[in-house]
Each structure stands twice: as C-alpha cells, then as structure tokens.
Amino acid sequence: MSVKSIRIGNGAGFWGDNLDAPRQLASHGKLDYLTLEYLAELTLSILAYQRSKNPESGYVTDLVKVVKDITPQLTGDAPLKLVTNGGGMNPVGCAKAVSQVLVDSGLPHVRVAAVAGDDLLPRLEELLNAGEVFAHFDNGQPLGQLHERIVSANAYLGAEGIVDALAENAQIVLTGRITVAALVVGPAVHEFGWSWDDWSRLGAATIAGHLIECGAQVTGGMYSDWNPSIDLGTIGYPVANLREDGTSVISKPSGTGGEVSIGTVSEQLIYEIGDPEKYFTPDVVADFSNVHLTQLADEEVLVEGGTGTEAPPTLKVSMAYYDGFTTSGSIVVAGPQANEKAHAAAEAIRVRMKTAGYELEHFEYECLGTGDTLPGMDLWHQSSQEIVLRIAARDHRREAIDRLTRELTPLVTSGPPGITGYTESRARSRPVIAYWPTTIPRDMVKTSAEVRAAQEWLV
C-alpha cells in the first residue's frame, strides 16, 4: 500500500521573484498545489500605502499574470490548486482581479477564496481602548503615542483560514499576512485530516514549508558550495512531496537547472532561524533540531526527524510606522589612489551638508570594491583602482535628505579626478518604514474565509 502524499511546489519566495517560475512548476512539477510567497516585512507596508491611495489596490498585481499563465492547469481531472499570501492588504480586491482573469479565460466556475482577519489597523483604537498595549517584542516598551503613525498592523495568521477555504472547495486561496509555512501546512491538514494538536506532524509540515518558502534558495541558489557547473540560468523551483506521516521529499522539475542535494537543503533548513527547537508559528512550535537528510536519488532529498510542540497562546503582530526619511546613491571613483579619493569625496559631501545647515542624524559611506560590505571587518580589505562610492543617510528631516540627494552629482566637476558613473540615476528620498514587532492573544483575532465562484466575485 502506498503512503498518501501531496506534491506542493513554491514558485515565488518574495514579490519580485522570477515571473516564469510559477508556470514552470505548474507545467512541469506534477503538482497538487502551487504556493506563492510574496510578503516580506516591507512588502505589506508598501501595499498598505497603495491601498490608502486607492481602495481597489493593495494586493500583489503579479498574480493577475500568474493566474493567466496557469489557466491550462486549472482544469481537467486533477486540477491544480493555488494557495498564496498575495492578497496582501486586500484579499477581496485580489479575488475580484483574479476572478476577472478566470472569467475571461472561460473558467467562471473556479472557486476563489479570500482569507481575512489579519488586518488589525481598522481595529487598532478599539484594541488599545480594550487595554492591549502591544508591547515591543524585544524591549517590552508599550506602543504608546506611536500608534498615530502606524501604516499597517497585521497579525500572522495560521493555516486555519486556508483549511476552511479548501473545505469549501476553493481552488485558489488568497490570504494576507500569514505564517508562510501555512501555505504548506494548510493543504496538508486539509488533505490528510490531521488534528490541530498533532504537534509532531504539524511541526514536520512546517519544516517542509520552511524549506521551499524561499523558492530557488533550496535548489542551488545562494549555495555557498557554488561552482560554475551548476546551471543557474534554467534553475528549477522547489517541490515538496509531503507524506501523510509528515516526512517529505524535496525535488525540482526534471530537466531544470540548479541542484537539490543534502548541501543545498541543509543550507535552507538553517536559513533565518534562531533556536532550532523553537520555531514559532501560530499552528505549532516546530522543532528543527533533529532533522536529518538523505539523498534518495539525483535531485531528491528525504527530510525526516522534524517535529513540534504546542502552539503558542499569542500571535505575532507586525506593525509598520513612518520614521523619517532615507536615501542612498552611488558614483564610481576610478584610477590611482581611488581609495583616498573616494574618502575625500565622501568627506566633501559631509562638509557641504554642514555648510548647508544639515548635520545628518545618520550618514555612512562605503567604498565598494575595497571590502566595505563587511563593515568594521578587515577580512576582504584591499586597495582598488575602481571603487563604487555609496553614500546612505537617514534623518527625520525630509529637507535634509532631499538636500543630500543633490550632493553626489556636483562631485563630477568639484571632486577629485576619476569620478564617473553618475548618469544611471539620481538618489531619491523615500520614507523610512520602521517595524514594531509585538503580539496579541490568539482569541482576539478571528480568521474567516469567503469562498465564491469566480463569476460570483464579479457581481
């Protein structure tokens, strides 16, 4: 008797990832589920800003193209299902846009779900009045007056909304902020019927989700054992074949480039984790510490030993607030004594800013090409005859940052010799969006899933 398993492929590790990856996986991955992860910390606050300008926007617009690309796989005997957090700040708006594509493609009956509950911004006053202080996760400070500057405030939801949507026969599930592993845990709970206190298997599925959530970082991208024979041009995106017992096999579509090996999978396992015994999600505290890997075949790695413990009583909340302005920009300094000249140019900027009346709160420069990407470390230090001088600053005064954006170009005629490369783009001022990580008791957050056929979303 064969073990029941589902094949889940992840075709995006962030908004801006390779646009062709979802189609590659849908066409060649033999998938049951396609997942797409779009919401880095900053992404959601950008979407919140967009929605504040236009209430119809605020979702990941790439999804319109992606859904159009995968329409051939959405029909047939075993149609593909898509689960993504690309709903961003507006899952309902996203559902309408995606539904328009489906109707236009002759698929009006495909059922689309919008999962809600993560957006706390409309409830912020109410929650503060009810006594929530939203203490900072690291230093315990209460949110206090800062709440007036909040751009976005989202709880990390678990897999529950996805499972509810799939139970109502949704074929496309669009969420906002969610723990990324839920994109895998949700389908697993739906397909295997795991109970919500099956900590061991929920933990194991969370680990499978973690392994594929950054796309090609598990299939040979970013691999520190890189060598030129690894074909990155046609790199395959990852597939997790998740089994009912929680173990999984990581692979990629055959014929694609990259590499799936114990080396690549172990690097992704350890990526951006803290205590491996305590990887917190809303569904489970996953335990990575005893995971072990076996190369089953070429480009297939078995993942075993993942487990977990009881889910935490609180949910993580990520708030973003405006905190001044920032800019960065660069010019090229070439020729003899490039190091000294780059430093002289940067110091000239500092003096000119001071003359203009601005001592910047934070101003830094790097001489790229001399080892400065490792600040304060001598490891890669060398002199160079070709340096990118990069300046960056942060200040609460918009006018100070605006002024700094004008200071690179004059160096062409008023700086040391050898300055070039200034035509690519001028530095721009942009707002700093800072983070306030905090928590909320889970019973204060209600997840819901609205499921309709595509044609009904357009009524």
Added chain:
Amino acid sequence: MSSSIRLGEIAHARSGDKGGHANVGVIAYNQSGYEYLRSVVTEQVIGEFFAGLQPSRVERFELPGIHALNFLLHNALQGGASLSLRTDTQGKILGLAVLEMTIPRPENLEPMQKES
C-alpha cells in the same frame, strides 16, 4: 604544514536576518567535522570574528542531524533591513565571510573535508 585552516575547508554556510539580528549557520560536511566544529567554533570565537558588526550577544544552537551550528548575532544589523544604511542590510554575506575564518588545523583533517 600550516597550523591553521580556513573554516571553509570543512564546512559550508548560509546567513540571513531575524529582524535586527543576524543568523549565521555553519554546516560541517560530516560527523567528524561537526564534532571538531563544536569544540572550536564557540560563541566567543564567532563574537570576536564579527566584532566589527558590534553584536550585543552571540548565541549558539546545535542541529546535529545536519551537522550544523546556528549562531544568532544579536543586534548586528544596525536595526534591521528597514533602518540599516549598509549595502548588506540583511546579513546575506556573513555566511561567506565566516568560511574565511581561520581555525586550528585538526590532527585528522582529511576525513572532515568534502568528498570529491
């Protein structure tokens, strides 16, 4: 024969950010290399190597099943991706940097190296 080696002779690595903290994972190629790493690559050694980043604290965790140590460098990223003025806002290159660290040459180096 040199009395020291590059860490990269017996391990590979990956790094990234956890808010304002950096994570640096160091993965030995095999069990013997892992045991040696555990004995020489301590929190203190990593803290000194990355002193230029001014971490407030270094924590070490073990993942024996994949022969790996995970280091969390607290507050090493200038406040994290949204505030940092650095090029490497998220600590992406720290994994490659740590592989250049010199460590004492183990008595039995060959079995710790990658099978070619």
